[in-house]
Amino acid sequence: MASPPCIHVVLFPFMSKGHTIPIFDLARILLNRKIAITIFTTPANRPFFANSLSDTNINIIDIPFPENIQGIPAGVESTDKLPSMSLFVTFANTTKSMKPHFEKALQSLLPITFMVTDGFLVWTLESANKFGIPRLAYYGMSAFSSAMSHSAGSVLQTEVSDDEPFAVPNFPSIKLTRNDFDFPFRERESKGPLFEFTMEAIIATSKSYGLLVNSFYELESVYADYCNRISTSKSWCVGPFCAVHEPPKEKQETLEKPSYIKWLDEMLEQGKPVLYVAFGSQAELSPEQFKEIKIGLEKSEVNFLWVVRRSAISEPNDEFENRVKNRGLVMTEWVDQREILSHGSVQGFLSHCGWNSVIESICAKVPILAWPMMAEQHLNARMIVEVIKIGLRVETCDGSVRGFVKWEGLEKPIRKLMEGEKGKEAMKKVKEIGVAAINAVKEGGTSWQALNELIHELSGRG
Numbered sequence: 528m529a530s531p532p533c534i535h536v537v538l539f540p541f542m543s544k545g546h547t548i549p550i551f552d553l554a555r556i557l558l559n560r561k562i563a564i565t566i567f568t569t570p571a572n573r574p575f576f577a578n579s580l581s582d583t584n585i586n587i588i589d590i591p592f593p594e595n596i597q598g599i600p601a602g603v604e605s606t607d608k609l610p611s612m613s614l615f616v617t618f619a620n621t622t623k624s625m626k627p628h629f630e631k632a633l634q635s636l637l638p639i640t641f642m643v644t645d646g647f648l649v650w651t652l653e654s655a656n657k658f659g660i661p662r663l664a665y666y667g668m669s670a671f672s673s674a675m676s677h678s679a680g681s682v683l684q685t686e687v688s689d690d691e692p693f694a695v696p697n698f699p700s701i702k703l704t705r706n707d708f709d710f711p712f713r714e715r716e717s718k719g720p721l722f723e724f725t726m727e728a729i730i731a732t733s734k735s736y737g738l739l740v741n742s743f744y745e746l747e748s749v750y751a752d753y754c755n756r757i758s759t760s761k762s763w764c765v766g767p768f769c770a771v772h773e774p775p776k777e778k779q780e781t782l783e784k785p786s787y788i789k790w791l792d793e794m795l796e797q798g799k800p801v802l803y804v805a806f807g808s809q810a811e812l813s814p815e816q817f818k819e820i821k822i823g824l825e826k827s828e829v830n831f832l833w834v835v836r837r838s839a840i841s842e843p844n845d846e847f848e849n850r851v852k853n854r855g856l857v858m859t860e861w862v863d864q865r866e867i868l869s870h871g872s873v874q875g876f877l878s879h880c881g882w883n884s885v886i887e888s889i890c891a892k893v894p895i896l897a898w899p900m901m902a903e904q905h906l907n908a909r910m911i912v913e914v915i916k917i918g919l920r921v922e923t924c925d926g927s928v929r930g931f932v933k934w935e936g937l938e939k940p941i942r943k944l945m946e947g948e949k950g951k952e953a954m955k956k957v958k959e960i961g962v963a964a965i966n967a968v969k970e971g972g973t974s975w976q977a978l979n980e981l982i983h984e985l986s987g988r989g
């Protein structure tokens with residue numbers, strides 16, 4: 528079905544890799560439907576946008592990011608470049624002063640059919656309302672995490688201790704702990720700035736036209752339905768966005784393969800299954816934790832590709848890399864995670880459970896060893912292990928979901944995932960779900976249909 532070219536959509540992702548990359552994919556999905564796109568960012572992020580979208584005719588507009596904000600180094604316009612995630616609220620609140628620039632640009636772009644702006648860019652709702660543009664919020668969260676976060680208010684009132692499992696009303700088969708919830712939801716007394724910010728974002732979402740979810744109905748229908756029952760704004764499951772990503776053929780053939788793909792090719796030729804290890808663009812690892820990962824990987828004796836943010840490396844790696852050189856590769860550059868996950872040699876993913884990583888792993892049919900670290904990743908881990916059963920979990924030394932992980936807590940689960948029965952079961956399940964994910968975005972699939980419905984509704988053609 529071709530939509531008329533007069534539909535114009537504005538996208539404004541939050542300034543972090545995890546919130547931006549899926550919006551690039553969404554842009555491509557909309558472009559495939561002959562929709563004109565304008566995407567907003569800031570000057571320092573512009574090169575990343577321009578590189579990633581260079582093969583498209585998407586209009587990129589950058590608006591100035593506020594300067595001289597206490598704690599935020601000059602030139603830092605992305606949360607993955609912040610010295611610490613404790614600056615998150617300052618950073619997010621700082622974006623509010625971009626509003627006049629955004630509105631000036633919007634005015635020059637009218638008519639705009641609808642806009643998809645990040646849930647953290649709370650203030651964009653007012654801008655949307657000012658020009659009568661329907662706004663869809665996007666957080667990059669699953670319907671399951673959205674549903675559980677919604678329930679947090681009622682379930683967390685009880686006097687449970689942080690690690691005591693409790694049943695969740697409406698979902699009898701699930702048990703959660705207080706520690707599975709992100710900090711603003713489990714703050715007991717002092718409702719700090721992060722709590723206030725979160726509440727503001729939730730209220731703005733409920734007043735928006737809807738919520739765009741990077742997931743598909745078959746994966747979490749119960750939770751998607753629940754979100755729609757409890758919220759005034761409708762949730763639209765139109766993902767997985769990453770399923771759209773197919774680099775142009777001629778580019779694939781002419782470009783030289785990156786070193787890590789060549790290495791994976793060798794592993795595949797030798798029939799050696801590889802564990803991919805990566806914790807996203809935000810997670811902060813302590814030097815002690817870092818050390819345990821090295822020991823765990825070494826003792827597990829599996830083949831692995833470990834992608835580490837340069838800033839997370841606290842000591843030289845040379846000796847370790849030397850010891851594991853026949854079966855392990857450590858990368859400190861940006862990699863194409865989706866290309867890695869879809870490589871035939873990769874049979875497991877030790878992941879921090881950022882939602883993009885989860886959904887990318889599902890699409891690539893790779894089972895997950897869950898090691899949640901922050902944000903809603905603990906809820907994602909519950910979903911992976913206990914709800915959709917596509918993985919196992921690392922073992923913390925004190926049994927708390929937020930506890931320290933010693934090498935033993937990694938070594939055993941790594942072996943189980945890569946060699947054990949549980950790993951085989953997870954592999955079988957992820958293969959089934961992966962097929963459903965791809966089918967959801969194909970013509971006629973549930974996500975394809977939901978997006979059709981949304982576009983029709985908003986372009987007055989419903």
Ligand code: UDP
Binds near residue numbers: 544884
């Ligand atoms: N990513 C990547 N290369 C890297 C690091 C990350 O392509 O070297 C991508 C990854 O594929 C995913 C996103 O960055 O799309 C990270 O999002 P996620 O939700 O997994 O984690 P976050 O970084 O937000 O914690």
Ligand code: UDP
Binds near residue numbers: 808836838839861
């Ligand atoms: N990078 C890139 N594309 C991206 C993100 C990062 O090419 O989308 C490069 C970036 O320029 C740097 C490296 O990957 O050379 C690591 O990026 P980042 O600053 O996020 O991580 P850091 O090493 O600072 O922890």
